[in-house]
Amino acid sequence: MSDALDLLIYLDEALTKNLNSLVIDGFIEKRTSRFIEDRTLNAKTGAEGSNQHYGEDRCIRDERDGYKGKNFTEADTVTTVNRENQSLEGRRFVRREEELTRIFTTFEIHQQLIQGLNQSNLIKELDSSSYSTSNINSGDYVKLSGQISSESMVSYIDSLSNLLSCIGTDNLNSYCKTFKSNNSSFINYDTMYKQVNYLKSLLTTNNSQDMIVKCGNMDVVLTVNNSNFISTYANIYDSADCPCTIIGKVIRKCDSDQCIHLLRKSGQPNFYENFLGCCSPLMENISSAGIYLPEQPRFRVPGESLLLIPISMLI
16 A cells, blocks of 8 residues: 555455455464473382380299109290382373464455555556546456545435424425415325435445545545444544545446436436425425525436445545
8 A cells, every 4th residue: 555554444344354365365374372281290108117026935844753854945036027118100291282373453454455456466546647447447446546525315315304304294284385386286295205214215225325436527436334434433424525545346337428326226216316306396395484405416426437346445
């Protein structure tokens, strides 16, 4: 990357790890190292001694008439016992295991991925002086610099829904009856509120939405997921109108006669564009009452433009 101190504000961690496995290594090495040693030493010594002495001295005299006898008996018994026991036992149990875990932070994995893409010449960098997409095709990985725009279809629909909810559709319908209008009456504020709420749910499915980045005279539409922003306590547009660097994959390239529809996520972009157009008289009635309306963004990004899935955004 051009500046190692660039601050990541958006990172698709799952996409980064999966791409890293393809560009760098398909695995993260983990080695276990442990050293366990058990030593046991037993020593035992003992001495036992026994000395026994037994002595007997016996004298017997036998006298009889005409006979005289004498018996003398001496007995001596000596018993000596000496016992000595000695034992020595030593045991040693050694079990060696190694455990070494190297944990890569998400930022480090991202940097490895970008370095790998650069070394493989897989990233096309758009020149800041001329944002020409002549050498850019769908499926290319690109790196470009631009300015985050505050233009947002989701923000507009959300603000419009909140406005209708705060004022109240009943109040708006009653107020609308005071105006003489030739417009069809089947589209009232109740219908408008329900459709706007449903459109909001479609545009925010899976917590994703469009973000527009101005790159010179060209608009780049990013399909971002709100959960991928680094700071979970920050808003998606906290960095609006700030310069940023984007690395991502081009999923669509539009020529001068094409456009990117900002309501495409609904699956019926033309229908909802026409419906919001039919609601213009109702919006004019609200405006005539002195209520400031949210600024309606464009429904289409016309001309030469790119639709990207961002891997990361840096400021």
